[in-house]
Amino acid sequence: MPCILCITNMHSNLIISQADRRPMYLQLMEQIRRRVAVGDWQPGHELPSIRALAAETQVSVITIKRAYLELERAGVIVTRQGKGSFIADTVDLGASLKREELVEHLVAAARIADDLQMDRGEVLDQLGEALDQLTKETP
Amino acid sequence: MSRSMVWRLIVKDLYLYRGIVVLATVVGLASLVIGVDRQEGWNIGAILFVTSLVALGIFIGMYGILRERQERSLLFVLSLPISPTQYAAAKIVSALASFLAPWLTILLTTLVLLRMDDGLGRAPQILAMMGFFLADFCVLLALFMATASEKWAVAGILLTNMSVSVYFMMVNSLPGIADYLGGAFPVWTPTVLTVIATEAAVSIISIALAFYLPSRKKDFI
Amino acid sequence: MSSAAVRFDRVGKSYKYFQLTDLSFELVPGQIMGFVGPNGAGKSTTLRILMGLVQQDQGEVTLLGQPMPRQQALAKRDVGYVSEDMRLYSQMTLAWHMHFVASIYPGWDAQYANLLLKRFNLRPAQTIKSLSHGERSKATLLLALARRPKLLVLDEPTTGLDPVARHEILTELMDVLTDENRSILFSSHNTKDVEQISDVITFIDRGTVIDSSDKEVFLERWCRMRLEFPLGRDLPALPGAIDTAVSGRTAVLTTNAFTPELAAAYEHAGAHVQDVQRMTLEEIFVATVMHSRKERGQ
Secondary structure: OOOHHHHOOOOOOOEEOOOOOOOOHHHHHHHHHHHHHHHOOOOOOOOOOHHHHHHHHHOOOHHHHHHHHHHHHHHOOEOOOOOEEOOOOOOOHHHHHHHHHHHHHHOOOOHHHHHHHOOOHHHHHHHHHHHHHHEEEEE | HHHHHHHHHHHHHHHHHHHHHHHHHHHHHHHHHHHOOOOHHHHHOOOHHHHHHHHHHHHHHHHHHHHHHOOOOHHHOOOOOHHHHHHHHHHHHHHHHHHHHHHHHHHHHHHHHHOHHHOHHHHHHHHHEEEEEEEHHHHHHHHHHHHHHHHHHHHHHHHHHHHHHHHHHHHHOOHHHOOOOOOOOOOOHHHHHHHHHHHHHHHHHHHHHHHHHOOOOOOOO | OOOOOOOEEEEEEEEEOOOEEEEEEEOOOOOOEEEEEOOOHHHHHHHHHHHHHHHHOOOEEEOOOOOEEEOHHHHHHHEEEEEEOOOOOOEEOOOOOOHHHHHHHOOOOOOHHHHHHHHOOOOOOOOHHHHHHHHHHHHHHHHOOOEEEEEEEOOOOOOOOOOOHHHHHHHHHHOOOOOOOEEEEEEOOHHHHHHHOOOOOEEOOOOOOOOOOOEEOOOOOOOEEEEEEOOOOOOOOOOEEEEEEEEEEEEEEEEEEEOOOHHHHHHHHOOOOEEEEEEEEEHHHHHHHHHHHHHHHO
């Protein structure tokens, strides 16, 4: 997806898109989660300091603080007083994050289905079709 | 830091005014050279001389003080660690210094030339005339410090120009002054002394007002 | 108490056609505060009072712990003030200005100044009058930034600048904040900039503060809810509703007190929440101003 008003930073490659209407802290959280899920950032990896990341992404300190706070609440990172923030040593982090992502998508899909006033059967059929499509695509 | 800040601002202003100060001094001295030679030449010299001093006064006022306000370079200067009162003080001192430098140069040169020519009889008249310019400048300075209004500034300058003619027509030719021009020694009549004393008083009061009035202002912008 | 970088305490100022009334806000050290208001709201006047250029009629102003305007010479040693209507000496060069400022402030960082020259693409030998508007803004900002002041007070820093210049300036401003002892107060009606980099946002309209809060709180609490309710029933009147637009069975409710509990409360009362839409800072700002004016009977 082309991102016209992206602010890229050289160090951690975290991108906050101005064109994305989602809250900036959520974008940041998602990016960090993705990094972890993919394996780029291993457990124990040190995150940039809040102020340094704010300067790099040109986003206010308070937004970075919030993202870090929420990530800590979700167990993705741990903050040690005076030392910094690190990726949590949770096993199978990638999988649990991906599972969370799946749930988010399904909730969003359920909302849309609700708008369209589809019944449960129709929704499940639609999901089945999507799974079939995927099986066809992967060799 | 604050006293040196005022000093720094004065130096900055003198640097910015250097061109016109040198020019006015040169023109003033040149006019003397023309004037001292012959009796008739004195008139052309006098005109050049008057023009240069008046122009100097106006320039320093208009450009130094008012333009800095209008151009908003005032905002830049006031963002420095000074108070508006210190700013005003620096402005007054630099304006005075810029005026006094050529004024003193021309006055002293004139007196020296007169002495060399055995013509110190003209000294009281010269002193009264120079004193008039000084008083004029001080009044203008007070006006520029008191008001940011361009209308009042222009009015002040016009009045100054008119007063120059008035002075030359009336005061300069007063018996107490004009009658004692010849001779190698100055004659200090009560008239000329009164005139000089008045000019000194006007100058001092104006400068005092120049310092006092800005401190009464609540809004510097 | 005196640890605030800036404090305005019930400040008032009367002009012929305009007044500041009961203006109060505080900037905590290490934060960026965005000061947002329509033209004529009093942003510039407020900043001028802060810098001692104008004296308030009522109330107290503290700048870096110093009472203003009394101690302005002292306070301004650590403050960099850049205003959109500020000008440098047009006949002089940028180098002259840099030398002049460097001679006054012991904190002048020559290395950083040179770096900024490169980043802003400015040539020190150029006279100010030969610079474009954008270059002049950057030059004035450079003179303030290179001193590494504790507090930066900026009046419309990005107004009238092209996107590249804007980006260059925002980069430097955010860089300032890597030091948690330094703060920035900037006024802008460019809500995009404010939304992006501010920690705290203060809304000002017609001479008074109408709201002041953490940015994230603003963005979280304000939203538009699309509600669907059965015919014949009225929309439940719950607190925080700023504006309601009803058409048939659907209502679009603008609220400044959104929580998941609020959404649940509406559901309970029979109004089905179809959609919850966040608002941009610009939308929040306009809604706040309109609401405030209505409340004040204007």
